[in-house]
Amino acid sequence: MNQSQTQSKKLISGKETCAVxxxxxxxxxxxxxxxxxxxPIxxxxxFIRWDLEEVxxxxxxxxxxxA
Structure with missing residues (x-):
């Protein structure tokens, strides 16, 4: 799995989601x-996480x- 595939599968916390x-x-x-x-998942x-790709x-x- 390359880095872009890893990033698209990353789950992030509520705190990280707010920062994004x-x-x-x-x-x-x-x-x-x-x-x-x-x-969230x-x-x-x-224990709640958001899919970074969806965010x-x-x-x-x-x-x-x-626009």
């Missing part, structure tokens, strides 16, 4: 609840929508 998109956890939770942001009640795709969609 540039807003806080409260805003992230609001967008997830409103189905306006990729849904829940491994257990306290990056969401960012690209936001960029495209502003």
């Amino acid at each position: 998109v540039g807003f806080g956890r409260t805003k992230l939770n609001l967008l997830v609840k409103a189905n306006q942001f990729p849904q 829940r491994f257990s009640q306290n 990056n795709n969401w960012i690209e969609q936001q960029k495209a929508a502003r």
Whole structure:
């Protein structure tokens, strides 16, 4: 598996997700609840991760929508 395949399969924490998109956890939770942001993957009640590729795709969609 090359590096780009590894990056596309990477799962990131809520803290890392907030750092990527540039807003806080409260805003992230609001967008997830409103189905306006990729849904997290829940491994257990306290172990939640986001797919980095889905987050990056969401960012690209936001960029495209502003034009």
